[in-house]
Amino acid sequence: MSMSEKIEWNDVTTHDDLMRYVRETIGEENFYDELYEDLMHGMIWNREQKKKQNKVNDQLSNMGGIIMPNGK
Secondary structure (H helix, E strand, O other), X not given: OOOOOOOOHHHOOOHHHHHHHHHHHXXXXXXXXXXXXXXXXXXXXXXXXXXXXXXXXXXXXXOOOOOOHHHO
């Protein structure tokens, strides 16, 4: 990849690549806004997954420990 080509996210494998990606794609002035948005998205996703797992755990505990094959 030449320096004139814009770096793609899939090509980022080093810290230098990351900094280049930030400069070229996100922009240093927008970096913290993007990081904050990704952090919030990740936190919300994790909470949703935890709620789903707790629901599954509750359903399993209500079955008296009996787990049927194929979930039926």
